[in-house]
Amino acid sequence: MNSSLGIFVTAVYASTYAVLLGYTAYLLWRLREVEGED
Amino acid sequence: MNHAAKKKTLDNLSLGLLLAGFAVFAVGQYLAFTAPPDVQQGYLIRILYVHVGAAWVAYLAFFVAMIYAVLYLWKQNPAYDRLSAASAEIGLLFMGLTLIGGMMWARPTWGVYWTWEPKLTTSAILTAFYVGYFLLRHAIEDPEFRAKAAAAAAILGVVNIPINYMSVYWWRSIHQTATFDIINRKVHMDFPMVQAMMVNLLAITLLYVAFLRIKGIIAARAAAREDWDE
Numbered sequence: 294m295n296s297s298l299g300i301f302v303t304a305v306y307a308s309t310y311a312v313l314l315g316y317t318a319y320l321l322w323r324l325r326e327v328e329g330e331d
Numbered sequence: 332m333n334h335a336a337k338k339k340t341l342d343n344l345s346l347g348l349l350l351a352g353f354a355v356f357a358v359g360q361y362l363a364f365t366a367p368p369d370v371q372q373g374y375l376i377r378i379l380y381v382h383v384g385a386a387w388v389a390y391l392a393f394f395v396a397m398i399y400a401v402l403y404l405w406k407q408n409p410a411y412d413r414l415s416a417a418s419a420e421i422g423l424l425f426m427g428l429t430l431i432g433g434m435m436w437a438r439p440t441w442g443v444y445w446t447w448e449p450k451l452t453t454s455a456i457l458t459a460f461y462v463g464y465f466l467l468r469h470a471i472e473d474p475e476f477r478a479k480a481a482a483a484a485a486i487l488g489v490v491n492i493p494i495n496y497m498s499v500y501w502w503r504s505i506h507q508t509a510t511f512d513i514i515n516r517k518v519h520m521d522f523p524m525v526q527a528m529m530v531n532l533l534a535i536t537l538l539y540v541a542f543l544r545i546k547g548i549i550a551a552r553a554a555a556r557e558d559w560d561e
């Protein structure tokens with residue numbers, strides 16, 4: 294793959310992983326937090 | 332009441348959906364990185380394997396937000412308002428991901444990250460509308476009035492979806508037509524590419540369902556806590 298194009302593909306996949314894993318982590322943290330409030 | 336027994340951190344269905352979503356996503360990633368390059372776009376087509384899935388889930392999430400908004404107005408059950416807001420939040424998240432993917436694809440293809448052509452303009456309007464939806468929710472303190480106003484906004488917002496989807500047909504510009512052309516019943520890709528795209532689309536859809544379910548549980552518990560405090 295052309296290395297300059299690879300940067301754009303990498304950026305998209307890195308953002309996708311960050312959003313999916315980050316949002317999962319956020320939800321699990323919030324779930325634990327509201328559980329703790331009971 | 333035995334709170335420890337009632338409030339399990341993550342129920343089995345949510346956990347199963349999350350694990351299934353990530354497992355299918357891993358398969359989708361393998362297929363995306365082993366699919367052949369496109370004759371015109373080369374390996375840049377790999378961006379579309381997640382871009383299309385994210386856009387589909389954003390549409391789906393906004394549509395589901397509208398369904399729950401209608402249910403709220405009909406049944407007056409606050410749970411529907413919470414689920415409508417949860418779905419809109421996830422939709423906005425995936426819309427953001429769609430915009431990032433689109434801009435990263437546009438820069439090497441068109442030479443610019445952003446241009447005010449119809450597809451991108453209607454995408455910006457769609458995103459701005461749901462940012463406004465959350466500003467509206469935060470601006471109103473009365474829960475009942477907030478839920479009604481948000482329901483009206485969620486119903487109104489869904490009008491943007493067919494306009495955004497159809498923009499590539501109504502105003503032919505530089506954005507390519509839909510990969511899955513439901514108007515002309517065509518798929519503009521070879522099988523390994525379609526396979527990679529469909530598996531990623533399924534994975535992101537499963538994750539959306541898992542996110543919505545977990546977010547709904549969180550919102551319900553937070554609301555119960557607020558009622559308890561009052």
